[in-house]
Amino acid sequence: MANTWNGSDDPVTRIHRQCRWSTSTLQMTDLESDTTSECTNRWIHIRHLPSQFNIDLLANCSEYPLFDDFCPYLPNHGLGQKTHNRSHSWYRTDSHMLELIFHRRMLEYPCLTSDPDAADAIYLPYYAGIDSIRYLYGPDVNSSFEHGLDLFQFLRHYDSSHIWGKHNGHDHFVVMARPAWDFSQPLSNDPPIWGTSFLELPEFYNLTALTLESRAWPWQEQAIPYPTSFHPPNMALLDSWVSRVRRSRRTTLMLFAGGGGVSASPNIRRSIRLECENSTSTSIGNSGYSKLCDFVDCSNGICEHDPIRFMRPMLQSSFCLQPPGDTPTRRSTFDGIVAGCIPVFFEDQAAKSQYGWHLPEEQYGEFSVFIQKEDVVFKGVRILDVLTSIPRARVRRMRESVLELIPRVMYRKHGSSLGLRNKNDAFDIAIEGTLQRIKSRLAEISVR
Template identity: 30%
Template sequence: MAYTDMSSSSYKKLHMVHVNRSPLKFPAPSSSCCCKARVLPCLFCLLLCLTALCFLQATNTSHLQELAWVAYPNLAEFIQDNVLQALRDEDEGEHEVHDMCEGRYVYMYDVLAQFNADLAEECIVTGRGRCRESWGCIYCGGLENEGRGLLVPSLTEADNSTILNKNGYYYNYSIQLRPAEAWYRTHQFSLEVLFHAKMKKYACLTTDMARADAFYVPYYAGQDAALSLRCNALEVRDRHVNLFLEWLRGQETWQRTRGHKHFMVLGRQPVDLNRPIKTRMWGLPITSQPELANLTFLWKGKAFSTFIHEIGVPYPTSFHPSSDSHLKVWQETIKGTKREWLVSFLGSARRKFRHESTLQFRQELHKQCEKENDKCRFLDCTLEYKQWQIPCESEPEIVTLEFSNAVFCLQPEGDTPTRKSFFDSIVAGCIPVVFSNETAHLQYDAYLPPDPTLYSIFLNKDDIALGKDNFVQALANISTGRVKSMQENIREHILPRIIYSSPSSSISFPDSFDIALHQLFSSFTS
């Protein structure tokens, strides 16, 4: 296999040029205002209008002024104090710049979208102040540790067994997550925050716009989408987008380049962020904005549109090593694990999907798995522990442990062709079984070998859906030699490339962040 080699000890030791900055703070609209936007004006909406005037006045000054608000809701205060401030505190001091940064300098704009605080509280915290998990929302603690989420609790095997078995859930883990300090409960929609944290410590960050080879725009569009997608009033749903665009138009560099060599990271799928402007469809109008036509988007699944400059990057997993030794420990762990099941399927076969055919196909997978229950293990992802159900979102480390017990892991399409589960299976050393080329083969070409048979199994979706083929028997017929070869490719060559190391790591190998920037610079120079 041939991979692009970007690793060198000197590359990782580069120092960055950065100064202490304060992020732009956008005001947060009220959820009650969203409900009444088309019926009655409310006092809060009037305050928002006054705030918008202040914002426009602030953008006309030579230096971006930090807008002051009377009080911040709990979530906004948490983000400011625990995420952003922690990033800024480590960026002070003089730094030396290495010659290898030539052609890789990045200028980072000073803008962050403020969350819709009222919708965030409704989405994440109940009236009693207790966290509840909901698909699409960042669960409580999901933005801590620079976007990695909460550290996975270091429970003993007996502790885990007690927790999982209390609701009849079958515990059979043969390994533990090691090293413990490298594992976090990372949400699939935290990519924007995680990438921003790593960019803050990027070796070739510069404050000299004339020196920059690329321009990073850290707007958390995916985070805003999670909090406003269900708002029917477009003027409220799109408010942060419009504020962001107004700010961007006023930037000297943006006016000069019109978005060329600019890039933005999007933490959600295309369907959530490419709504046509002024239509009442699902999503936010990000990629459809004329002002952003020249900008390059890095996100977890390509839209495959001729009108969008895009690069597919991996979903964040729960594994964030800080050193080469961390990676080595985990590689050795999954190399020696006893895989009890031939195949595992973690996902829902009950809830509604965007396409009815998706649900029907998953139900057929579930049906075949139950008939072969001595070889196949099916677990339904839900919000709490129940019989044969696990909370895949709030405790993603359970997914890794489950996949570490299987040789093959099914990766059927859901609402989108891509899945976080695909990368979870790679981290667990489990061979992914895909049913569409858009799940991974066409999405992440810089991260995966050009020959998909080196690391994955492709099965015909139509034949399985019609009951013509049995996927369990098809997987059982794969030779032991081929299985071992794929497992080694996954463990030794692919795993290091699809993970996001800790922002303060000292690794020598290129991770997802490094490869994403390499793709970006290559596209700009070509």
């Protein structure tokens, strides 16, 4: 196996060591009396799974050439390598590593219990997205309907099967670091087309799945933010970044960082590219901007692990365009928020109907702009006209609202300082939302 990690302190070894530490300290956590009142209705049990469902999967990090060699993104428990040696907050984070990031953060969750019967929710540390790679790009592509069956057999028939059986999985949750579409291939597809059938298996209908993008109808799916490259370890570094974002001179009206839009057929990305190419300095007028539109070409994934490529332009732009691509949502939405760049959406599925826990639906008008993509593509509506018509005072208020969202959409670094731990980040909000959803679901089935 062509694994790039060697030595006794590689990422896999460190995660193994951390997992052993968590197991040995769970009982001590239970005995902390001051925590008991704060943890009422918030206790979580981490289900012990054989390493084949998490740690062992990382050993295959270089075996899927059609996907990518994801070995470079494993350091720092999934945050990836630092962007440069002196960086304290910025990493080359791959969004598919969210399962590792979440697992590591769960180990320092303050309300862990070793007693599953005392838990309000049970976390499955299964790296579902990483395990799916062998079905999507690897040797098991024709067996994608089997994804998850081994896990179910373990939960239902082996090693304390009563934990799953107590509520038939209604109290369990898992993180899946891919869009739900990648796990929702109908079982009837023969031969398989794309995706695994994990979320289509009746065995997992009761499981709460936290995904990077959810579908509109299944109750058990909930989208949580894509990880950005920003993971501050303390409050001072977060405050310093927010201050920098607030001071940044916004010399560009709008920015599109992405790929696509080069085909001849009408689509929103093509319309954005054409409008950006046709915007000239002569049309700036009294807008106050030195450039109306900027374009950062992120084709072929060249921006994904290089935040410097797009963060500087985002810091200089008032609005960041977030058109849908292969799926409605984009990591760029959260990169832009971290940069204080006001998001411009072109369909509700892009964020409004996805991230209700982190981006409250009733507040979208305060921090974002919505332009129907069909109006742009087929009716001649110019994005520049819409954005330049927004009064400057309102733009300033919208940017302040975006700044307030930064802590909510970032995943702070594990082991962060106490001050930062007191401010809810994307992980904390996801946990609270999950607990509420499971509580409501259990209450609902109890009265049937």
